[in-house]
Amino acid sequence: MSTTVKAPADATGTAAAARSGTAMDSGEEMAALQTLRRGVQISPELREGIGWTLVLAVLASVGQVIVPVVVQQTLDRGLGADGGPDVSFVVWMGVIAAAAIALTSGASYLMTSRLFRTSERGLATLRIKAFRHVHDLPLLTQNTERRGALVSRVTSDVDQVSQFLVFGGLLFVVSVGQVLIATIVMAIYSWQLALVVWIAFAPLFLSIRWFQRKLSEAYGVVRRQMGSMLSAISEPVVGAAVVRSYAVEARTQARIDEAIDGFRAASTRAQRFTVVSFSLGGISAGLANAGVIVIGVLLGFADQMTIGTVLAFAFLVTLFVGPVQMGTQILTDAQNAIAGWRRVIGILETPADLVDPGEDGETLPRGPVDVRFEGVSFAYPGGPFVLRDIDLDIAAGRRVAVVGETGSGKSTVAKLLTRLMDPTEGAVLLDGVDVRRIAARSLRRSVVLVPQEGFLFDDSITANVRYGDLDATEADILASADELGLSDWLATLPAGLATQVGQRGESLSAGERQLVALLRAHLADPDLLVLDEATSAVDPALEMRIGRALERLMSGRTSVTIAHRLSTAESADEVVVVDRGRIVQRGPHAELVHQEGSVYAGLHASWVAQQGA
């Protein structure tokens, strides 16, 4: 594989996702100025007190100019005065210089601290907004970008911006100001020589746009490579067990090394443009100096110039060159920063398709929920329909089991019910209200999904269970565990509820993780409970016990269970059989199982065959 530029590696997602717009916005379409404007809009702190900071920046740069001029004057006119040093002049100049040093230092201290404060505050806001937005994105979009790349967007990409905001941004404005002032002063001395200087710098100024475009591309690649590198590193760390059991360390390391090299190569490449554009400034300065002297001499022949003017002009050129160099440098740094900024803003620009109606949304009344699917079809972007024309009514308080083969679309039903996705056609209604019109807070309060692979946070069991109800006390948790018949299990844990579950809960077995997830859902006290094969990894005896406990607890709630163990289906009020995206049978277990040749009868037969073996 080449170590250079690869196609957008962080949009690993599927081409289909990119086509249909579910992918994360890379932000790369945004022009630099647009990025800055949007960035400041997102982090208004960046504008705070900018006027005073600018005044301080000007004071600091004025002081920087005064000091060498004063020292020069002291040497020339104080020490070199005819008839020995002019003491009082030296003293006065010394006082002025000391004042100028104090002014510069003070002003630059205040300016830099202020810049640190505003930019750090602004960037904290940016990080937090981006983080929040990631959670507001639909599940499908979240999955189009790898976790490592997402993390890089709220960590490393933001860090890139910070350097620029403190040591770039505002100083660029000051540099441009200095260049303008130097130009005016030069023009007053001699418009012809001023023109010479500008002509010498013309190639640099004219090529800036080209360099900016190149840099923008190059740093865009650098940031993307950083994202892929972090993804390549995080993946095998998360899957450390598989890497070890299959002894694929070498293969994995090769993949990581490739990503590391990709980042290195991209950085080196971007650096090339930076360096060339910067050195162009030095060449221009040489041309300007040469031009000033040669043209100055020629103008002298025409009696349009004195030697004093030429020498003064040579000094003025340095006042012009300094800020130009500074400005060029800042512009190149800016492209690095903007490339990072774009990626963070890209998150915020990605539409959260599942818009939360917020305050305008409806609130579901407490109490069992009535569920209705009206002509619901669903297709993943760019894919075929997974569900087709589903019409389904579940009366409040009923216990329904959805069964079907893998890939039949039964898990999609769970995702639509809990609004992890919105239907492509039709509507899902809870208590007669379209889920899209229900305020997210109310929806999450009333509807709880327990997925098959319950994710746990690296914390205690208590903390993980409290995720379902933040106000739950330890006693509440113990009581819930008792109701679900999990007390015995809790007693076997080394530290009981205080047991640390490890990253992703991996200190527990898959079955135990499911138990914690169930406890969490129970504490959340939902009105509609959706279980997606939530007890598939616990032992049969415990599963049956939990099943019976849930049955008791479900009185007064509606429950939808996605099941492949038909024991669950047997005890449900009603079974809905999904096959190839359509509902093919519904009714109580006892009825369906006797429908000869039906899908359900088939599923049941193989289930029984397994059990009876």
Next chain:
Amino acid sequence: MTVEQETHPDEPGLDGDGASRAATTREGFGVIWVAIKREPGVFALSTVGSMLFGLLTVADAWALGWSTDHVLTPAFRDGEIGTSMLVAVFAIFVGIALLRAVGIVARRLFAGMMQYRMQAHSRRAVTRQYLTLPMEWHQRHPTGELLSNANSDVEAAWGPIAPLPMAVGTVVMMAIAIVQMFAADLVLALVGLLVFPAVIVANLAYQRLASPLMTRAQELRAEVSEIAHESFDGAMVVKTLGREGEETERFAAKVHELRDVNIRAGRIRAAFDPTLAALPNLGVLVVLGIGVERVLGGSTDAGAVVTVAYLLTIVSFPIRSIGWLLGEFPRSVVGFRRLSTVLEAEGEMPYGDRSVPDVPGTGARLEVGGLAYSYVAEQPLLRDVSFTVEPGRTVAIVGATASGKSTLTALLTRLVDPDRGRITLDGVDLRDLDRGELARVSGVVPQTAFLFDDTVRGNVTLDARVDGMPLTDDDVWEALRAAQADGFVAALPHGLDTQLGERGTSLSGGQRQRISLARALVRRPRLLVLDDATSAVDPEVEARILAALRHGPSDTTLVVVAYRKATIALADEVVHLEDGRIVDRGTHAELLRRSPSYARLVNAYEQAEPGDAPVSVEVGS
């Protein structure tokens, strides 16, 4: 290991005291020395570039003086000048500028190259550690933290390389200037050089104030990264429980802490930079003051004062560039220490040099003797577990949730080593096997399938070689067929070449399990460990998988952790675990007959629905 440890880092907590303050500067130089030793060529090139730049900066000033004396003055005096002189002036200035540009390009390009290379070396070294450190280490170090090590700490550690060549290159400039200063006037030179102790004092103050903040900032960066990674990883739970707000608050708390530390560190930086800029200027003022006195007292002449003052302004530039270098030290040292902690972490799994005798087509003999393991002391997860599986035989491990089955499979696949007892494969202790040997002869299918962001083919083969040959597509399809995954894989848009996305998110749980199963089967392992590997698969599909395993061509030794009777029925023997001990062993039928607790466990589904006659019993038995 690529990053040698030059100095022994003190405990990070000691940053306040005097010894470690001096240590920061020393350690900073140590870090730089590591880089110079590692990349001497690139360093030399960038330093030469920097020296060239320094020399030509001086040459530039000389050119102006020369052209004043030889071109401007005669031209304005005489009213004429030869064209050749004008051409010479032009050539000198442009020539100097071009050479200087070469110096700049060399300095910055090679400095950048050196920095990026050092970053890459460190990243390779830490990730290599991630891949070799044992599972227990991983449990204590969250993914987000490891990402931060590989990213932010690496960047911090090698931050000083960018200003390094400039600082080294200008040292030459500085040395020349200092020699000239002494030549001009000894006393004034000494006065001027007081700037150096002042710079050192300023630097020490900076290190002292900044180091603890930088340490905290790097820790916080890791914590911010940790929360982000974990929270995005658990995005579905966050969403389904509507905890976006709480998660954002958790993240925001750390981000705000980082922000505050950065602002405090920024304030110190904001004071340090102007101080460094001001010190040489103040030095010039002092030299001027004392110079005037000495001139008046007749000890020296005005020309000497002018020279020393002028040289001191020249020196201010190297001082600032050295200051930039030193300014990077606190962060660099912190980053380097954090990397060293990872690189020095102990606990790499020891491997032996033995291999399992190669007997293709036959199963391995597995012997487990007196096994004990505990994660927390006094809380044994397994106690005195012993059993033997003869080649080609199948043993089912059956037990309630949390009875120690997962721990047993972790031991069988050597994710952890036992506290007591041993596991042998064909008579060889797993700990004596060469690295990669266990994986060559055995396959494991974990409870929760983990797929890589790769194609179906890549996920199944993981680039394995069987008998020295890479796996063919036929092998892959055969394994997929046995795992009942051929159907849905064939229906994927690009078949075997379909990218599965991170952790295979585009597939359902059952589909992921079957790919994971195919990954084990394709290797034709002599020992296959299935840890409840079909829990997410439909009964019908599972039945077909089991049939394929039972009637498969090879005589694999099979250890299955299972709950379902159909799976258990495959086994020649059942090992019944309770609370980490084997309570009974025998055939399924024997255990059903003599062990009530076993019967309760595996017959649970049939005993469902107290009251109504359970349908499954009615139809099934």
